[in-house]
Amino acid sequence: MDTSSPSPPPCAINVLVVIFSLREDTLRVLLSANGNDWQLPGQPLAEAELLEACALRAFQQQVDSPEVYLEQLYTYGAINAPGRQAVSVVYFALLPADSRIETAGGLHWFRIDELPPLRDNHAEIVAYALRRLRYKLEYSAVGFELLPEEFTLTELQHTYEVILGEKLDKRNFRRRILEAGIIEETNRRRMRGEGRPARLYRYRPDAVAEVKARRLFP
Amino acid sequence: MDTSSPSPPPCAINVLVVIFSLREDTLRVLLSANGNDWQLPGQPLAEAELLEACALRAFQQQVDSPEVYLEQLYTYGAINAPGRQAVSVVYFALLPADSRIETAGGLHWFRIDELPPLRDNHAEIVAYALRRLRYKLEYSAVGFELLPEEFTLTELQHTYEVILGEKLDKRNFRRRILEAGIIEETNRRRMRGEGRPARLYRYRPDAVAEVKARRLFP
DNA sequence: AGAATAGTGTCTCTCAGACATTATTTG
DNA sequence: CAAATAATGTCTGAGAGACACTATTCT
Numbered sequence: 001m002d003t004s005s006p007s008p009p010p011c012a013i014n015v016l017v018v019i020f021s022l023r024e025d026t027l028r029v030l031l032s033a034n035g036n037d038w039q040l041p042g043q044p045l046a047e048a049e050l051l052e053a054c055a056l057r058a059f060q061q062q063v064d065s066p067e068v069y070l071e072q073l074y075t076y077g078a079i080n081a082p083g084r085q086a087v088s089v090v091y092f093a094l095l096p097a098d099s100r101i102e103t104a105g106g107l108h109w110f111r112i113d114e115l116p117p118l119r120d121n122h123a124e125i126v127a128y129a130l131r132r133l134r135y136k137l138e139y140s141a142v143g144f145e146l147l148p149e150e151f152t153l154t155e156l157q158h159t160y161e162v163i164l165g166e167k168l169d170k171r172n173f174r175r176r177i178l179e180a181g182i183i184e185e186t187n188r189r190r191m192r193g194e195g196r197p198a199r200l201y202r203y204r205p206d207a208v209a210e211v212k213a214r215r216l217f218p
Numbered sequence: 219m220d221t222s223s224p225s226p227p228p229c230a231i232n233v234l235v236v237i238f239s240l241r242e243d244t245l246r247v248l249l250s251a252n253g254n255d256w257q258l259p260g261q262p263l264a265e266a267e268l269l270e271a272c273a274l275r276a277f278q279q280q281v282d283s284p285e286v287y288l289e290q291l292y293t294y295g296a297i298n299a300p301g302r303q304a305v306s307v308v309y310f311a312l313l314p315a316d317s318r319i320e321t322a323g324g325l326h327w328f329r330i331d332e333l334p335p336l337r338d339n340h341a342e343i344v345a346y347a348l349r350r351l352r353y354k355l356e357y358s359a360v361g362f363e364l365l366p367e368e369f370t371l372t373e374l375q376h377t378y379e380v381i382l383g384e385k386l387d388k389r390n391f392r393r394r395i396l397e398a399g400i401i402e403e404t405n406r407r408r409m410r411g412e413g414r415p416a417r418l419y420r421y422r423p424d425a426v427a428e429v430k431a432r433r434l435f436p
Numbered sequence: 437a438g439a440a441t442a443g444t445g446t447c448t449c450t451c452a453g454a455c456a457t458t459a460t461t462t463g
Numbered sequence: 464c465a466a467a468t469a470a471t472g473t474c475t476g477a478g479a480g481a482c483a484c485t486a487t488t489c490t
């Protein structure tokens with residue numbers, strides 16, 4: 001079998017990015033205006049370009065931030081492409097909560113429970129990305145990507161609560177996260193002016209962050 | 219932003235399939251000969267074709283089987299494609315153990331621990347597919363896709379042991395899988411000629427098969 | 437009767453989850 | 464000293480894992 005077809009049909013490979021961040025105490029997605037509806041930021045794949053590089057390009061076209069957590073989500077056979085090949089490779093990106101970023105014009109952070117009409121199958125894509133984010137939160141340390149480098153335990157717990165959409169017990173949360181050895185104390189504290197200052201913690205990237213899922217069968 | 223570029227560059231979208239099955243008490247992958255080395259079965263995406271349809275086509279070109287479990291794995295920016303766009307969308311397929319299938323010429327079932335030299339990045343792809351299969355086995359009911367419709371508990375346990383590469387306790391295995399309510403008894407038994415005949419069980423596709431992973435944090 | 441395989445129950449220990457009070461800081 | 468937020472420990476119940484013997488069929 002020869003996988004390099006001699007004369008390939010007309011084709012479009014696009015890379016889309018679902019950008020999540022915590023803003024105003026809610027989980028939000030960055031969308032760009034497109035006529036009457038909205039769409040995910042995206043870029044056509046350039047010649048000989050790596051997929052992740054293209055995703056980063058699509059991200060940085062909208063957001064002025066040098067670093068970002070990017071992960072490939074899924075590839076959709078593009079709809080509305082009769083007579084040619086077409087796919088959308090989708091990535092999701094996580095942006096720290098306090099990052100004061102510049103966003104290009106025509107962009108808006110939408111609450112994930114108040115999305116506007118979206119073009120093509122982008123609503124389906126956002127829904128799937130959210131499911132994956134929630135799921136991933138349960139077995140990996142991906143939640144730290146939504147926080148600044150130093151954070152208090154209360155802030156961390158709050159992040160989890162917002163994404164999972166449920167309240168968590170403060171003592172159990174602290175016990176488990178400290179036992180997991182995944183964060184470390186700093187000597188700094190955060191003064192908010194009122195009440196006792198909270199100790200700041202830092203994520204330990206060297207910690208083994210994936211936990212084995214509980215097996216369905218032995 | 220306009221995602222439909224006016225004149226797209228030359229392009230190739232290929233779909234590859236990693237086909238797993240249990241043969242001769244080991245987990246194996248189906249590979250096709252390609253000159254001096256071997257490769258994953260694959261097909262170029264046809265015009266306006268769905269990705270999963272293309273994966274099924276690539277599968278059925280090699281294996282005469284009407285039904286198969288297919289799942290999208292990952293999309294790789296194609297290497298060796300200077301001056302054009304190219305991607306490989308990879309699926310993995312699970313084939314029941316006893317299926318007496320016809321395989322086209324130039325194909326071979328390789329043990330996953332004795333792979334031959336593979337073209338391009340196909341070795342990396344197989345390694346990743348195996349990791350995903352093992353991981354998925356732990357939180358979903360994907361293991362049943364590797365078994366015939368009716369099976370004994372010993373066969374089921376054996377399947378898990380082969381894929382996970384470890385021995386499991388018989389009593390714990392049975393207790394947990396029966397408590398999970400994911401399989402049901404049939405009235406039939408399997409006579410192997412020697413020893414006590416084993417009861418046959420059947421997978422209940424209506425059972426909720428995904429189990430929540432244990433959270434890393436509360 | 438013997439060989440081969442199927443089938444079954446208990447105990448222990450770890451860990452998740454529920455729960456209320458004390459400690460530190462500012463105004 | 465009052466208000467605000469941070470920090471801390473115990474008990475209970477569920478479930479994972481270790482472990483050995485009895486039951487059924489065939490020759």
